[in-house]
Amino acid sequence: MPLFRHNYSPTPSCLTFAVFLQIIAVGGEAGAFKQPHILFIVADDFGWNDVGYHGSEIHTPALDRLAADGVKLDSYYVQPICSPTRSQLLTGRYQIHTGLQHGVIRPAQPNGVPLDVPTIADMLKSAGYSTHMVGKWHIGFYKKEYMPTYRGFDSFYGYLLGAEQYYTHKRCFDIHEGRTHKRLCGLDLHENDKPVLNESGTYSTQLFTTRAERVVKEHVKSGSNKPLFLYLPLQAVHAPLEVPPEYVHKYDFIKDKARRKYAGMVSCMDEAVANITKTFKNFGLWDNTVLIFSTDNGGQVKEGGNNWPLRGWKGSLWEGGMRGVGFVNSPLLEKNSTTSQELLHVSDWFPTLMYLARANTTGLKLDGYNVWQTISKGKPSPRKELLHNIDPLEWPSGSPFPGGGFDSRVRAAVRVGRWKLITGNPGPGTWVPPPDKRDTTLHFKRTEHTHTDNTLRFIPRYKEKRSDTQNVWLFDIMKDPLEKDDLSQKYPSVVRNLLQRLAYYNSTAVPVRYPPEDLNADPAKHGGVWRPWED
Known part of the structure; x- marks a missing residue:
């Protein structure tokens, strides 16, 4: 059950002692609770052995520092591939309950998270949040109703597919229809529902960082009294292996070319995290912010990632495919500088953030658990199976x-x-x-x-x-x-x-949603841009 309904403002005199303790648990004082700002950063294909605090040869000082000062999640699980993880993060439901239990959503597939399933952004917006997304979507866009700004986000700046070029922001994809083979190519960079045509040559990690910083600055300068939810699913460090050369030079000791370039991509991402958290601090938001950092799946060993010593990699049901790098950092944590060994899952973020936001989840069918007490206080996880x-x-x-x-x-x-x-x-x-x-x-x-x-x-x-x-x-x-x-x-x-x-x-599973690819998705039919193609 949620802490409060939106239209109910309790006073200290009417609070039960249990509710009083609940308010304290999320970092506020009785009668003076303040919804926290939420910064949720997702790295793409970031492996277990790709972060410094797991003993990697890759330098990640910002991530290491934030994790050390917060709570490292040592038994935290995501899904083996992109779309399922993102769908469960944003809905709190297992993929067997949204029809996305097979594969990822392919560029020309008329598929997406069902429209009758609310997202985190829907719920936080209804709880009074200003909601913004910068980065990778990958949970469907074939109709405009599936676009981020129709799924609860006040603004969106990023791309819709699962991967693309870091500098040109274009994606080519081959589809087969019977004996017909066609290569579809187009731009995939959008601001809300409009294509962005003037950023070719700007590296996406830096582009998305700048935009995320702008969201924070504009939120503060607008004088808004709303709490901020910034969802930042970065393109880094998914293939293709592209990065400005200045990030690679420090890794000359890595002889494997793919691993060396991948390491440079990680360093650029680490710098991005440092810059974004610094912006939260500089604009006075950090003291009431909850930062969550998560990978979306295990590292892809064919593209420089690594999950050693775990077994398997991206796409597999072994630990290397699903045991995720993740941590929480916040001044609202009651116990910090700790490592949690409790069982946690990506679907748990939905109910946990609803708890922090005082959002009303009555009637929602969720597979996730509210794990804030586990993260903040070190209590046993309510999740016993997964x-x-x-x-x-x-x-x-x-x-x-x-x-x-x-x-x-x-x-x-x-x-x-x-x-x-x-x-x-x-x-x-x-x-x-x-x-x-x-x-x-x-x-x-x-x-x-x-x-x-x-x-x-x-x-x-x-x-x-x-x-x-x-x-x-x-x-x-x-x-x-x-x-x-x-x-x-x-x-x-x-x-x-x-x-x-x-x-x-x-x-309890619903039928799998995995429709055939549709040639009408061809960007050549839509001004050379990947965009919704069905009315």
Whole structure:
């Protein structure tokens, strides 16, 4: 339940002691509660081993300092790929409850988060917030009603697709319709619902930083008494590997070209975070601000990212694909300079921010939990289990596990307490060390991958022990976060219990939304710009 309804202004005399304590818990005094400003920064494809405080060779002084002074989230989970993470962040619902349980939203797909599902921005706006977005959308735009300014944001400056060029802000994409193949290319940079035509040559991390700083300055100078919600999903550090050369020079010691350029991209992003938080401080907002920093999925090892020592990478159901870099920094935290080992998920931000904002969530169907007491006070997480996903469209693998109640051929994963169960084909399950820090005393094999620029790179991978027909894995993830010891043969009863949990979740799932691509999305039909194409 929310703390207050919007039209109810309690006085100290009518507060129960419990409600009084709730007000104190979010950082205000009884009778003088002030909604906090919210700065939510999302990095793209930022791996576990790509931040300094996890021991990376990449320098991230701003992130390290903010995390050290705040609360590091050590058991925080996102989704393996972009659109599902962003949809769950913005709605508080599992992707099985929005129809986005398969893949990402592709550029020419008429798809998006359902319009009857309110977003964080919708809810915060109704609670009195000024709501602004700068950066990557990637949860649908085929009709204007799916655009950010129709989904609760007062302003939007950024791009709609999942990736693009950092300097030209253009994206090309190949689609196939029967025997027809077509390459669609267009500009993808927008201010609200209008294309931005004059920023070619400006690096997007710096462009978005400048715009975010402008949002803060204009909010303060307008004299608005509204709290500010700034959602900043950066393009960094997703491929393509592009960055101004001055950020790369400090990494000459990294011999792998992709890793070296990626490191420069991370440094530029770290500088962006430093500049944005400095702007909040300079304009007097910081003392009442909650900063959340999160990746959207694990690092892409084919494009310079790294998740060592976790198993797997972007796109997989292993920890390397989903265990996310994340932290919270705020003067409103009761306990800071700590690390939380409590189970948290990206869907938890929705109800947590609603709690902080005093927003009324009555009637909403949410899968997330309010975890503010866990983050701020160090209390146990209300979340005891987590559905990672159930994807019925992924090609089935192996044979059904006997007596399980859920078809183990289906790609899925669930966490209950200390146990994690994976079924179907979980994706790449190897342990990839940083390219320049290979322990040659350990056994690994070199595996060839096709790089996005059509060159070939070799990525060292520690051997994964797996039969072609295996489709069930069980781990005590608390004791074995590296997922080295599969316990499915040892504890078949635990496997069956967790399969029953998957069966339960599957019974609540809505049909998958994954329509075919539409050639009417071609930017050539819309002035050379990626934009809504259906009336």
